[in-house]
Amino acid sequence: MNKRSAPHLGETQILKAVIDKADLEDAEQSHLSVCPTCRHRVVEAENQFLRLGEMAARYAPQPTRPLRRLPYREKRTAAPWMFGWRPALASAVGILLLIVSLTWWPGAPWRHGEEPVDTAGLERIDDTVLMAEVEALIDEALPVPYLSIAPEDEPRMTDDFMRFVAPVTENDSLTLYRFKGGWASWQRFV
Amino acid sequence: MPLQNLHPDPGGKRLAAYVQEAARGVEGAFDPIVERFYPDIFKMVYYRTQSRTDAEDIVQEVFLQAFKKIATLKAPERIRGWLFQIAMNKVKDYYRKKRWQKLFGKFPEYVDPQDSESRQFQRPDAEKRLQRGDFWKIFNRLIKKLSKMEKEVFLLKFFDHLTISEIAQILNRSESTVKTCLYRAMGKFRKESAFQRLFQEGWT
Structure with a gap:
């Protein structure tokens, strides 16, 4: 088929030819090389944008x-690393590290007033308490209100007084047990 | 003139020598670099800000940063792309700053006294100024149709005359991505009747 009789290039092909003819297909490039109409359209489009x-x-x-x-002189006298964000960032990080290390350092001067914490000692104190x-x-054993009701250190509360308050009864098994000499006496009594 | 030949050779080896000298801190070595690229960078920034005074401020910052950082440029022949990259970042900063200023409403919108329409008609070159204003109005209408990436690629190619590889390097994209964006942007422009009118109504 005659290359010149092939269909003319479309708008996209014309624009491609304006920018880079190598982007066209081989057949399109061949057609462009022989078709004055298409070549004219490419030149026209090219001229418009120019x-x-x-x-x-x-x-x-x-x-x-x-x-x-x-500022030629400034540039010569000042080393490039002296200014800009990098040195500022490095300084900031350095200061931060210094603050952190001083805060956590046990031998820091402002920490001398503080007693070292003896955890074992504190636990011993807790145990003693x-x-x-x-x-x-x-x-x-009795709660405080009961202690005031029956104080043990009352001098008038003698054994006689107590016997008066609670006289010993012969039938009272517990008293009997207590006064007659324990289990053996109890056995005999029974 | 074919597009492929439009990218100017920035002084070839001599310029690379200046770059190397400037990197070593030789006094005055940076001046020829400024002289060579100042107009290009100014225009590049102006296309994106459309304010002469803002563009001048930004270009000052671009060259000051380039002067300070030139020792970090490993390939002296890439000075042009490198300067455009710095300028691109400065333009981004400019828009970021402007967005914040607008958000807080602290600063009124700056009107360039030389570019303001109110004075256009009082000057002897009023007609030319009017035409200039109309051109940028049309252009802004057209460029709004493009995505952010398409717009950037289009400007870098046809307004700043950078090569595809330079654009890819600046935008940190592959060459095929750059080309795809470019084809799309060109297609959108060509579809607009306003674009076609620019070449019919005696603009050129």
Whole structure:
């Protein structure tokens, strides 16, 4: 088939040819090389975009302010690492580490006033206090209100008084048991 | 002029030598670089900000940063793309800042006194200024039809005259992605009647 008689390039192919002819298929490239109509369309499209760019350049104003003097001397005297965000970040991290290490350091000067915490000693103290409370409960089994009702250190509360209050009864098994000499006497009595 | 030949050779080896000298801190070595690229970078920034004073401020920042960081440029022949990349980042910063300013409503929208329409008719070159204003109005209408990426690729190719590989490098995209975006952007432009009118109504 005659290449020239092949269908003309479409709009996309024309645009591809404007940017890069190598993007066209082999058949399209062959057609373009022989078809004056398609070649004309490519040139026309190319010119349109070129002219648009030229117009933009023409209608853009010219700068009126010259560029201010570049700081050549500053650049030479100041080492690049002295300024910028990196040194600032490094300083910040350094200060943070210093604060953290000083806060946690046991030998820090402001920590001398504090007693070292002896956990075992504290536990021993707790044990002693607990045992004292237990012994106090053994000695004073009754609650405080009852103690005032029957105080043991009342001098008038003699054995005679107690016998008066609760006389010994012969039938009282417990009293009998108590006064007659224990289990053996009880056995005899029964 | 074919598009492939439009990308100008920025002084070839001599410019690379200046870049190397500037990187070593040789006094005055950066001046020829500024002289060579100042108009290109100014236009590039102007196309994106459409304010002469803002563009001038941004270009100052671009060259100051380039001057400070030139020692980090490993390939001196890539100076052009590198400067465009810095400028691109500065333009992004400019828009970020502007967005914040708008959000808080602290600063009024800046009107460039030389570009303001109110003064256009009082000057002797009023007709030219009016035409300029109309061109940018039409252009802004057209560019709004493109996505962010298509717009950037289109501007870098046809307004800033960068090569596909330079654009890919600046935008950190593959060349095929750049080309795809470019084809799409060109197609959208060509479909617009306003674009076709630009070449028919005596604009050129």
